[in-house]
Amino acid sequence: MTQHRSIHWFRKGLRLHDNPAFLKACEQASEIYPIFILDPWFAKSGNCRVGVNRWRFLLQSLKDLDNSLKSLNLRLFVVRGKPDKQLEILCEKWKISRVTFEVDTEPYAVKRDKDVESKLTERGIEVIKCVSHTLFDTGSVVKANGGSPPLTYQRFQTVASKLGSPAKPVNAPTLNDVKGCKTPILAAHEEEFGVPTFAELGRDEGSCGPLLYPGGETEALERMERHMKKINWVCSFEKPQTSPNALNSSTTVLSPYLKFGCLSSRLFYHKLVEVYNGKKHSQPPVSLHGQLLWREFFYTVGSVTPNFDRMEGNPVCRQIPWSSNPEYLEKWSNGQTGFPFIDAIMRQLRQEGWIHHLARHAVACFLTRGDLWVSWEEGMKVFEELLLDADWSLNAGNWMWLSASAFFHQYFRVYSPIAFGKKTDPNGDFIRKYVPEVKKFPAKFIYEPWTAPLTMQQTAGCIIGKDYPRAIVDHSIVSKANISKMAAAYNAAKKDNSNSNSDNGKKVEKSKKRTSRTWHLKLKGCMETIYIYI
DNA sequence: ATCGACGTTGTTTCC
């Protein structure tokens, strides 16, 4: 029987449950080295868009992972450096015969893993990859759809249903699974391979917000179980009915745990199957199962669409002439637009790292097609930095959705930065919490405090334009103008299509469109610096 | 081929 010396490389998938690649590392192994690789230079250099709250989430997740490994008499090695280089060094040093990791479908990761795999294979090291981050192998969804990704949710559902139920999660390793298998630890383990401190990353822990969502698998499983106990709530869950401005989140907030893989989407999916069992329950797209399918949908499209996180060169994205407006962007990003509902959401995002899905809609629409006419790419970058659950495919996909650049086309449906929040929070308690400048305004004026008489502003201790900004745009005017601009951009695209068709003088419209949408991956070097392994 | 129904989650006005 072969005695392997294995490395399991953690990237996402920061968990022991439903981790088939980790189990593979343990099989027939005498030594196992669980590693996580990160390059502290990226954190310091500011080349990565990772805010301090997400760093904290990552560090906590790594600590939790190390603790769980300790209970199996194993340890985590946090390796400093670049993955390809470090893997090469460690495989040599530890005489490794097998390397395992979870499949990551993001284009930069696909390239990274392909390079690593070919280097390791050349050295005679066995590489084992397992799909466990997504419900399905995204490649087989694309294949089942005829080689291109499904571009509507309905289509995605039809294709996914052909693949049957998602695979069941595998169990976490037990002491029995790892018997005869050890992690050789040096005395200097903590110094060389310990979980980094904030100081090492050049970050200030003191600038973190309140700890509402601690990182880690342990926390993820507890949080999921807490929600699964509310059987009626789970069965009647309908996303559009939940509130964007509740003071205690109206949804599960499992997204950060799913992003880092502290929670397996397959485990969550099958837990829901158990809860639903025999009961009447809501259905996709609005149900909790539906939410997991949305994640899967964007992962699938993002896995094969060139330039998915940009407008240019992105075959699914409508080309819209956004304006560059650094001042608007800066005010939006820091919650200084003068619209208390928008500013409250942006400040919650910056402080706490999580905002409700519909709150994301409101601020994304406001930044792009609704009010400020700033490119969705800019908003995506801000979310990327500040969201604990910042997930490449979902972030880009949803920004295209909200800006009516892809997937969603009813650009005349514009969220009102004044009216939308009132539906679920007529008193404005959410605003009072996050925009304390205006907290003394009566409910009637709190969504549009500039309409309050000056005497009332004085009583509230907040003069608009002095203590809190005046609204940077007139929503009723700019939203109408922007709808016209959207119509023009949509018309221009239509015209372009018909022109190119008539130029050829042949009936090529369909095939022409197809060719321009050929699904080849073109990788941009810049992605590597941005999405650094976390 | 054309047309109508539909699309996770709009707003305002009117009764």
Next chain:
DNA sequence: GGGAAACAACGTCGA
């Protein structure tokens, strides 16, 4: 207060 229609009108899908 709640429900429905008007607002202006997109792309996709299937009959």
